[in-house]
Amino acid sequence: MIPFDFEYYKPLTVQKAVELFKYLQTHGKNPLFFSGGTEIITFARRNSIQPRAIIDLKSIPESNVTELQKDNLVIGSCVSLSNLSASNLFPLLSATAQGVADQTARNKITLGGNICGEIYYREAVLPLLLADSQMVIAGPQGVKDINIHDVFLQRMRLEKSEFLLQTITNRVYLSLPFVHFKKRQIGNVGYPLVTVAALKKENQIRTAFSGVCSFPFRSIEVEQILNNSKLSLMEKIDQVILNLPAPVINNTEGSADYRTFVLKNTLFEIVKAFEGR
Ligand SMILES: Cc1cc2nc3c(=O)[nH]c(=O)nc-3n(C[C@H](O)[C@H](O)[C@H](O)COP(=O)(O)OP(=O)(O)OC[C@H]3O[C@@H](n4cnc5c(N)ncnc54)[C@H](O)[C@@H]3O)c2cc1C
Numbered sequence: 001m002i003p004f005d006f007e008y009y010k011p012l013t014v015q016k017a018v019e020l021f022k023y024l025q026t027h028g029k030n031p032l033f034f035s036g037g038t039e040i041i042t043f044a045r046r047n048s049i050q051p052r053a054i055i056d057l058k059s060i061p062e063s064n065v066t067e068l069q070k071d072n073l074v075i076g077s078c079v080s081l082s083n084l085s086a087s088n089l090f091p092l093l094s095a096t097a098q099g100v101a102d103q104t105a106r107n108k109i110t111l112g113g114n115i116c117g118e119i120y121y122r123e124a125v126l127p128l129l130l131a132d133s134q135m136v137i138a139g140p141q142g143v144k145d146i147n148i149h150d151v152f153l154q155r156m157r158l159e160k161s162e163f164l165l166q167t168i169t170n171r172v173y174l175s176l177p178f179v180h181f182k183k184r185q186i187g188n189v190g191y192p193l194v195t196v197a198a199l200k201k202e203n204q205i206r207t208a209f210s211g212v213c214s215f216p217f218r219s220i221e222v223e224q225i226l227n228n229s230k231l232s233l234m235e236k237i238d239q240v241i242l243n244l245p246a247p248v249i250n251n252t253e254g255s256a257d258y259r260t261f262v263l264k265n266t267l268f269e270i271v272k273a274f275e276g277r
Pocket residue numbers: 032033034035036037038039040041057077078099100101102105108109110111112113114115116117118119121122123124158162163164165190191192
């Protein structure tokens with residue numbers, strides 16, 4: 001049960017959503033944008049958030065597209081992870097989405113909610129980091145395209161009044177060789193010990209990680225090490241561990257030492273998987 005009352009709005013246009021946010025904010029309603037709702041409902045039931053108004057983005061047409069437009073794949077932020085996997089237009093993104101939660105939850109969880117959520121795994125962002133995607137952000141200043149590396153720094157850096165409308169990915173990235181590994185403590189559902197999405201472009205391996213540190217990341221240092229032909233595979237793996245951007249997570253799902261062990265094995269599998277490709 002959600003222990004408080006809130007107003008629910010479902011605007012049909014970007015403009016209306018932006019206006020509604022401003023109106024509700026000035027009237028003290030502490031509004032939240034809502035897409036799949038899985039995280040908002042969980043947090044509201046626990047009383048750890050108390051929005052007095054919700055703005056559901058799912059009826060905005062631009063937020064529901066999954067289509068190739070000229071050289072780009074455009075994906076709306078309200079597309080569910082199930083639909084993303086089913087469309088399979090970006091196979092690495094499909095594989096990554098398929099690794100999140102279970103089928104029933106994936107029918108609700110959206111690309112935008114996963115990337116913008118508070119829970120720090122945000123696995124769906126990994127392929128977009130590798131593909132240098134553009135993020136389409138809507139807000140009081142209008143709609144703008146921003147490179148993912150300028151707006152996703154550990155998490156989405158949005159103003160409260162802004163929301164993610166779409167992602168745009170150059171079609172070059174849709175057919176590159178890729179691998180995706182998700183290692184959990186147990187079973188096929190659950191948050192990762194280590195998730196790595198990787199692709200190979202112009203003979204260079206790109207890697208992005210979730211579950212390793214307390215934020216998803218792609219690291220230039222890590223990629224330089226993995227692509228350094230002067231290092232042996234074991235030297236590469238050891239150096240990657242020394243050059244992670246933050247301490248390895250240590251929690252009930254896995255100690256830092258265990259995660260590091262799993263990460264080393266996964267890096268080994270990644271480099272081997274790309275050999276000769
Ligand atoms: C059983 C289960 C297992 C899970 N396992 C994993 C896992 O292994 N890995 C993983 O990465 N995720 C996992 N998740 C999902 C994750 O933790 C988030 O809860 C989920 O991705 C939120 O998506 P949503 O569409 O439901 O977002 P919502 O609940 O609608 O929103 C989440 C947050 O994002 C904001 N938001 C939503 N859409 C937008 C937007 N377009 N622009 C700006 N802000 C927005 C909201 O205001 C809210 O703060 C799991 C979830 C469940 C239920």
